[in-house]
Amino acid sequence: MKKILSLLLLLTLGLALLAGCTPKTDGGGDGDGEPAPPTRLNLYTWEGMFPSEVLAEFEQRTGIAVNYANFDYGENMLTKLQAVNGGEYDLVIADDYIIEMAIAQGLAQPLDKAQLSNYGNINPLYQGQFYDPGDLYTVPYGAGVQTIVYNPAAVTKPIAGYADLWDASLKGMLGVVGNFRVINGMALKVLGQSYNTEDLVQIRAAGDKLLELAPNIRLIKDDNLQDDLVMGEINAAVMYTSQVTMAKLAMPELEVVYPAEGIGFGIMAGFIPSQAPSAEAAHLFLNYLLEPEVAAQCFEWLGYYCTTEAAEPYIAEEFRSFLTLPEGFSLEMEMIQNIGTEAMDLHAEIFTEFKTACGQ
Amino acid sequence: MKGTAAGRPRRGKNLPLLLMLLPIYLTTLLLVAGPLVYMLLLSFLTRAEGWGVHYVFTLDNYLKILQPVYLNTFVQSLKLALLCTTLIALIGYPFGYFMAKLPPKWRGLFSFLLILPFWTSSLMRLYGWMIIFRANGILDKLLMAASLTAEPLRLLYTYPAVAVGMVYVLTPFMIYSVYSSAEKLDWGLVEAARDLGATPLQAFFTISFKLTLPGLLSGVVLTFIPSMGLFFIADILGGNKVVLVGSVIQEQLLKTRNWPFAAALSVVLMLLTTLLIYLYRRITKVRDLEGLI
Numbered sequence: 001m002k003k004i005l006s007l008l009l010l011l012t013l014g015l016a017l018l019a020g021c022t023p024k025t026d027g028g029g030d031g032d033g034e035p036a037p038p039t040r041l042n043l044y045t046w047e048g049m050f051p052s053e054v055l056a057e058f059e060q061r062t063g064i065a066v067n068y069a070n071f072d073y074g075e076n077m078l079t080k081l082q083a084v085n086g087g088e089y090d091l092v093i094a095d096d097y098i099i100e101m102a103i104a105q106g107l108a109q110p111l112d113k114a115q116l117s118n119y120g121n122i123n124p125l126y127q128g129q130f131y132d133p134g135d136l137y138t139v140p141y142g143a144g145v146q147t148i149v150y151n152p153a154a155v156t157k158p159i160a161g162y163a164d165l166w167d168a169s170l171k172g173m174l175g176v177v178g179n180f181r182v183i184n185g186m187a188l189k190v191l192g193q194s195y196n197t198e199d200l201v202q203i204r205a206a207g208d209k210l211l212e213l214a215p216n217i218r219l220i221k222d223d224n225l226q227d228d229l230v231m232g233e234i235n236a237a238v239m240y241t242s243q244v245t246m247a248k249l250a251m252p253e254l255e256v257v258y259p260a261e262g263i264g265f266g267i268m269a270g271f272i273p274s275q276a277p278s279a280e281a282a283h284l285f286l287n288y289l290l291e292p293e294v295a296a297q298c299f300e301w302l303g304y305y306c307t308t309e310a311a312e313p314y315i316a317e318e319f320r321s322f323l324t325l326p327e328g329f330s331l332e333m334e335m336i337q338n339i340g341t342e343a344m345d346l347h348a349e350i351f352t353e354f355k356t357a358c359g360q
Numbered sequence: 361m362k363g364t365a366a367g368r369p370r371r372g373k374n375l376p377l378l379l380m381l382l383p384i385y386l387t388t389l390l391l392v393a394g395p396l397v398y399m400l401l402l403s404f405l406t407r408a409e410g411w412g413v414h415y416v417f418t419l420d421n422y423l424k425i426l427q428p429v430y431l432n433t434f435v436q437s438l439k440l441a442l443l444c445t446t447l448i449a450l451i452g453y454p455f456g457y458f459m460a461k462l463p464p465k466w467r468g469l470f471s472f473l474l475i476l477p478f479w480t481s482s483l484m485r486l487y488g489w490m491i492i493f494r495a496n497g498i499l500d501k502l503l504m505a506a507s508l509t510a511e512p513l514r515l516l517y518t519y520p521a522v523a524v525g526m527v528y529v530l531t532p533f534m535i536y537s538v539y540s541s542a543e544k545l546d547w548g549l550v551e552a553a554r555d556l557g558a559t560p561l562q563a564f565f566t567i568s569f570k571l572t573l574p575g576l577l578s579g580v581v582l583t584f585i586p587s588m589g590l591f592f593i594a595d596i597l598g599g600n601k602v603v604l605v606g607s608v609i610q611e612q613l614l615k616t617r618n619w620p621f622a623a624a625l626s627v628v629l630m631l632l633t634t635l636l637i638y639l640y641r642r643i644t645k646v647r648d649l650e651g652l653i
Binding site: 073078101347355 | 433496514602611
């Protein structure tokens with residue numbers, strides 16, 4: 001009896017194991033050359049990148065079902081994309097620096113611009129950047145700049161640039177995002193350097209400068225930093241564009257400052273993986289996103305700077321000041337780019353020192 | 361298992377048993393040993409420019425840990441772990457000990473109440489603490505209403521907030537370890553000691569404490585080790601300013617993309633853990649952690 005029972009158990013276990021090995025059926029086209037219309041778009045990006053109406057309308061118009069998969073860090077995305085050899089996904093939307101790496105590894109395929117009739121709607125300011133100098137692989141989908149936001153009622157001295165954040169009157173009042181290239185970069189900017197310097201002496205000097213900022217830091221975090229500003233936990237912050245948008249919407253009296261030292265910015269963009277099951281679906285979707293009305297809807301939802309110039313007139317008045325750069329904007333803008341490993345390691349080191357100093 | 365096998369010397373009879381065990385060994389090899397070996401190998405490789413690793417042997421990753429900034433994170437982690445474990449032992453030991461002395465009906469209720477919070481994710485519960493600690497939050501309002509404080513304490517994003525979070529999350533592990541030790545205690549021995557003239561304190565320290573020591577130490581292992589690694593508590597309640605080894609590993613892996621260094625840090629952390637468990641076994645002569653098995 002016992003033996004039968006154990007054999008049965010073994011069989012169930014074995015079957016359960018096998019169940020995991022059934023061949024995967026992919027919804028997308030199987031690349032046989034047969035021009036069957038695509039039925040499915042495998043989209044891979046962060047959570048919450050599109051309003052649901054925009055996705056629903058695309059599905060309705062084209063009959064292509066959107067299969068939305070998400071990642072939390074671009075690094076995880078690249079690992080996954082490597083594992084599937086540039087297949088499985090039709091369209092990936094991620095940050096500039098990680099796209100540069102994906103392209104360098106041959107994981108992206110060139111766009112077929114003949115399929116992108118709305119390509120001309122893109123704002124040229126966000127084209128030809130370091131991650132895709134020839135604009136061969138990517139369509140930008142939102143840009144973020146790092147800005148200073150503060151509550152004028154709680155801050156005694158007006159803030160005009162990064163250097164003002166070092167002021168002793170801000171003791172224990174400041175919150176910053178947890179990205180070390182952004183925060184160390186702030187110190188580099190104060191010292192008159194580039195965000196992307198690989199000069200170790202300069203980076204070290206920025207680290208020393210940053211240690212002087214530690215007493216003013218109350219909080220370092222990436223997610224929902226705006227909540228702490230709105231609730232009065234902090235009175236000034238260095239944060240990303242989408243957070244600035246949310247903070248301003250919740251608390252209109254907040255002051256937003258483009259740092260006088262120049263601003264760092266980043267671009268999110270979409271690219272088609274090299275072995276995408278249906279590049280056609282991806283092109284259709286990219287072209288759809290570049291339609292002015294659709295883009296306006298997306299950026300109002302996303303809260304990042306609008307990279308589709310033709311969409312700007314469609315952006316509602318209440319959002320316009322957050323989503324478009326001010327008229328006659330003349331500050332120096334610099335993208336944060338990939339740098340050598342030695343410089344990167346030093347950045348990580350000085351940031352760890354900085355965080356530890358903040359907790360002392 | 362060995363005993364059963366020895367009792368049945370004939371090979372054919374063992375076959376079903378071996379087949380039964382095969383999936384366990386395979387999954388263990390694949391899911392536990394595999395990643396560990398991978399991590400160990402990775403820790404001796406050189407990072408590549410940009411992304412990935414070069415298959416070039418180096419000890420640099422381990423030497424890098426000796427830099428003051430990274431050594432300091434180990435020191436900070438150990439300090440926090442020590443503080444939290446002490447607090448947890450002070451709260452959890454009496455709790456578990458007296459829980460074992462309760463009538464069975466009450467014991468069940470207490471066990472249930474202890475498990476209850478685990479039905480919610482610990483992240484959610486930590487957000488609860490954030491609401492309590494916020495400036496002008498629940499705690500501030502209560503203290504100010506009682507005129508104990510005049511203005512908001514600004515407790516969120518401080519070291520004490522992290523310590524409270526750690527103690528809160530990990531105390532149940534201590535309670536269960538001590539409880540399972542104390543439950544097995546032969547109270548007759550305590551009575552005998554008392555009959556022979558020991559004071560309650562003498563009886564406690566010579567009998568009860570010694571017999572529940574495996575439980576206490578197992579609780580120490582079960583709380584000390586996680587409190588070095590539970591960096592999300594330090595991040596959420598400490599505003600990222602209390603840097604634990606766990607957060608350095610995460611940052612090196614995901615943001616700096618220095619996988620070999622992250623692997624080396626993990627290996628050292630695991631060695632520390634192993635050392636702790638070894639010490640536990642040496643002191644208590646117990647093989648398994650009390651309360652877990």
